[in-house]
Every structure is written in C-alpha cells, then in structure tokens.
C-alpha cells in the first residue's frame with residue numbers, strides 16, 4: 001500500500017506524541033510509586049490516535065453537547081488517559097505532577113467530576129460499555145448525532161456486564177458506537193487464555209451482532225484507516241480488536257505480566273527512559289536517587 | 299517499634315494448614331491470586347484453586363455450586379468487587395440458599411487509598427448486614443484472623459470475612475480464644491466504652507491510653523463479629539460506662555456504629571458517638587492519609603470520647 005506524504009507526517013506526529021505520553025506517564029508513575037504501566041503502554045497508541053485524529057472534541061469546550069464521547073473502561077490505565085488529555089489541552093501538563101497526591105484531582109482511577117475530558121468514572125471493570133450504550137442511545141434520541149468510543153481491556157471482557165451491553169448495542173442498532181478491545185492477551189495475574197479463555201473473540205462479538213475488524217494496535221496507519229471506516233456496517237455497532245503488547249515501548253516490560261502494576265525502580269526507570277528517548281532522541285530528567293517501594297495492586 | 303502484620307498472611311497460613319488436612323477446602327478467585335496472596339495455595343493445591351477470571355458474579359455463583367457439591371469454598375476477591383458486584387449472588391445463592399460459602403473480602407476498608415472510592419470497601423458491612431443468614435467477621439490482628447478462618451472452615455453456613463491489608467499490631471494475647479458472636483474485652487474501664495473492629499482496634503487501645511492519662515478509664519471492646527452481634531456485651535457496657543464511642547473503617551451509615559446503636563436505643567439508651575467515613579466519597583490520598591483525614595486515629599477517638607464524657611458531667 002502506498003502512503004501519501006500527508007499521511008506520513010500524521011504518522012510521524014502520532015509516533016512522537018505517543019513517545020511523549022509514555023515517557024510522561026512513566027515519570028508520573030515513578031514519582032507516585034503507583035500505577036499500571038503495562039496496560040497504559042498497550043493502549044497509548046490507540047489513545048493518541050483517537051485524541052489527535054478521530055474524536056470530534058474541543059478541549060476548550062469539554063462539555064459541548066455534541067462532542068464525541070470517549071470512555072476508558074479499563075480505568076486502571078488512568079495514567080495514560082491523564083497524560084493524553086493533558087497533551088491534548090484539557091488541563092495543564094503541570095497538573096500531572098499531582099497524580100495520586102492527597103486531594104489531587106488525578107486519582108488512581110478517573111473521576112469525571114474532577115477532570116475535564118473524563119466522561120464517566122471507571123475503575124471497577126466492565127462498566128464502560130453499558131454506560132456507552134446509554135450515551136449512544138442518548139445521541140440518537142437527542143438528535144445530536146455524536147459518536148461514542150470505548151476502550152476495554154481484554155481480561156475485562158470476562159465481566160458479564162460487557163456482554164449484556166454488547167447484546168443491547170446490537171439490538172438498538174447503535175452504529176454510532178465503537179468498542180476498541182485492547183487485546184494484549186494479559187490480565188492482572190496471567191494470560192487471558194490461561195485464566196478464562198476469550199478466543200475466538202472476533203466470533204463472539206460477531207455472534208452478538210457487531211461488525212468486527214482486527215488491527216495492529218501499534219500501527220498508526222492501520223488504526224487511522226480503520227477508524228476512518230466506522231461504522232463498518234450501517235445499523236451495527238463496530239468492534240475493533242486491537243492486537244497490542246502490554247508494556248509496548250520498553251523491551252523488558254513488553255508482554256511481561258509482572259508489569260501490570262509494577263513500578264520501575266531507579267535502574268529500571270533509567271533503562272526505560274533510555275529506550276523511550278531513543279525513539280525520538282529527546283533527553284529526559286534523570287531518575288531521583290530514592291528507594292522504590294511498590295504500592296498497592298488489586 | 300511495634301511490629302505490624304498484614305492479616306492476609308495469617309489468613310493464608312491457616313488456609314494452607316486446613317487445606318492440607320481437609321480436601322473439601324477450595325478457593326475461588328477473580329484474577330486475584332496475587333492480591334489475595336494465594337500463590338502458595340495455587341502451588342500446593344493447583345486443582346483446588348478455581349480462577350474464573352474477572353467475573354465476580356460468576357465467582358460467587360460458582361462458590362455456591364461448589365458448596366452444593368459438598369466442598370468448602372473460600373471465595374477470595376478484593377472486597378469492593380466481591381461484595382458490591384456480586385451482592386445479589388451473595389443474597390440469593392449464598393445467604394438465602396444457605397450454602398456453605400466463605401466470602402473473603404480482601405483489602406477491605408480504605409486500604410487501596412489512592413486507587414479511590416471505586417476500590418474502597420467502606421459499604422460492605424452495611425450491605426451485608428442487611429442480608430439475613432450471613433455471619434460477618436472483621437478480624438483485628440493475625441491471631442484473630444487465623445482463628446476466624448478455622449471457625450469459618452468448621453462451622454457450616456454462609457460467612458463473610460473482612461480481611462485487611464493494612465499493617466496492624468497484635469492486639470490479642472497469644473492465648474486469646476476467638477468465638478463467633480462474642481466481643482473481646484481488651485481493656486476494662488468504667489467511664490466510657492470504645493467499640494471498634496478490624497484495623498481500628500489498635501487505635502482504640504491507643505486512645506484508651508490517652509484517656510487514662512486524663513483520668514478517664516475507657517473500656518475497649520473488639521467487636522469482631524458484626525453479625526450476630528454480642529448484645530450482652532453492648533448492654534453491659536451501656537449500663538456500666540454510660541456512653542459508647544464506636545469506630546470503624548467504613549461509612550457511618552449501616553456498619554458497626556449503626557449495629558451497636560440499634561441495640562442501645564432499643565434497650566439501654568446512652569449517648570453515643572459514631573466514628574467512620576461520614577457519608578462521602580474519599581478524596582485522593584493514601585490509606586494512612588485518609589484515616590487521618592477522617593479522624594480515624596487514636597487522637598480522633600480520644601477527642602470524641604473526651605467530648606462525650608465531658609458532655610455527660
């Protein structure tokens with residue numbers, strides 16, 4: 001396939017932004033000693049593509065009635081969302097430094113009442129899609145015609161609520177709704193297929209009445225093409241199964257379940273920064289020389 | 299410094315010991331092997347750990363089914379999701395059906411600190427207390443946790459164990475005998491009674507020290523069993539000390555304080571102060587910071603007891 005120069009520029013910009021997001025997110029987690037770096041990094045390329053090229057949103061009018069809605073159903077990846085929102089202009093980048101500090105707006109899981117751009121409070125898995133179905137119906141009933149996009153984890157799909165919502169979305173012919181499954185094949189403690197098998201995942205969504213496409217969730221060209229084609233079929237909700245890698249961007253985090261909520265120590269932080277810097281050549285602050293104690297994990 | 303313990307360790311040691319002797323003991327989890335500290339259990343009894351994935355409603359239903367099949371399932375998940383997500387399964391499949399399921403709510407209260415209100419479990423006692431035929435136990439230290447696990451395994455019937463991950467000191471002597479439905483008298487006193495459970499028992503004991511320095515002798519009761527409640531100990535405390543301060547790592551609506559107040563107002567009305575989370579979603583902060591923020595500290599209990607006793611004279 002030929003890629004025109006305009007597209008090539010877009011891809012380069014997305015790649016630069018994604019590296020910026022990963023680096024800033026990791027700095028935030030390193031400082032806070034808390035976060036979900038693996039799942040943040042697997043969803044980063046999808047997030048920056050959505051916020052840069054897909055969603056019709058205006059950070060200056062985050063509550064505009066006809067804005068497209070984005071819901072991060074895997075709310076534990078708030079770090080990636082906050083960083084993306086900050087770089088998209090929803091709030092000052094400096095606020096990221098307050099991540100999970102006492103009284104911060106930036107809780108470990110996103111709160112719509114505190115953070116511009118967050119559409120619904122997530123954290124317990126399996127909540128985003130039902131809320132998205134309601135929002136998609138509202139778009140139709142109000143005639144405002146906006147679209148709704150949801151990122152779910154793959155482990156998260158073990159929650160039955162997703163499948164209740166999936167059935168409803170097809171029943172109500174919600175072709176303004178798109179779900180993106182972050183198919184990194186890992187959950188908290190193990191692989192998804194070792195825990196409670198999801199495959200054949202595409203057939204499941206199809207059987208529930210959705211139009212399904214698979215993409216490489218780290219290939220901007222593939223993502224841009226696919227997002228440009230939603231809804232894939234009129235009268236049907238769209239499901240994008242994005243094949244991703246947990247910890248994408250840092251070799252020793254990639255596909256390693258330990259990095260679900262592990263926090264990098266000084267040496268790991270320095271090594272990871274080096275790898276991320278190599279992706280765009282930008283220098284970053286040196287790690288502080290302090291003891292790392294990993295905080296809670298669920 | 300006093301040594302602090304994570305009660306999940308005592309929980310697991312006892313469970314491993316019992317499982318080695320009784321093949322009916324199984325565990326059911328929701329991708330929560332690590333957070334329930336069940337790695338060793340999985341190693342030793344791999345086929346007896348049933349991981350249903352991230353699916354709490356299914357997890358509790360599966361637990362009820364295992365119990366129907368003659369097994370003794372310990373269903374272990376983070377308390378907010380186990381109780382909140384699967385509440386109807388707990389009501390219908392466990393309590394109403396009277397199945398021999400042991401619900402183990404791990405990392406309860408505000409232990410998940412910065413992860414926020416979705417991950418705090420400060421409604422669980424209220425939700426579960428409203429359900430008939432369900433024993434609720436909130437152990438305060440490793441000793442009591444281990445004995446609660448033994449009791450759960452040996453007694454037939456639905457039970458909820460609320461297990462914290464926050465560091466706690468041993469508050470009971472080594473020869474302490476835990477009994478379901480019996481409050482433990484940890485300190486004698488005649489001026490006021492402090493009733494606590496879980497991680498706040500040690501704070502109540504510290505508050506009693508502070509009060510003693512002011513000449514106020516506080517009785518301290520560990521009310522580990524929230525249901526069935528030790529009415530006798532509560533009424534005795536009301537009659538003999540004339541005032542009660544309750545303290546819980548939970549909303550003040552429907553938990554330990556409410557349970558005690560229900561007994562007090564209908565039998566032996568005395569002034570009470572109910573300490574806990576005052577009906578709000580917690581702001582961002584670590585578990586320790588939040589306990590301070592809500593006054594769930596020795597100082598906070600001391601202040602409430604001083605105010606209550608002062609108001610009486």
Ligand SMILES: Cc1ncc(C[n+]2csc(CCOP(=O)(O)OP(=O)(O)O)c2C)c(N)n1
Pocket residue numbers: 036038039040042074076123124125126152153154155156157182184186187188246298328329352353354379383
């Ligand atoms: C209802 C509920 N149960 C359990 C959890 C604890 N938990 C947080 S993240 C996670 C694993 C999620 O896996 P997945 O959806 O695949 O996300 P990713 O691997 O992309 O981070 C679990 C079990 C939760 N947040 N909510």
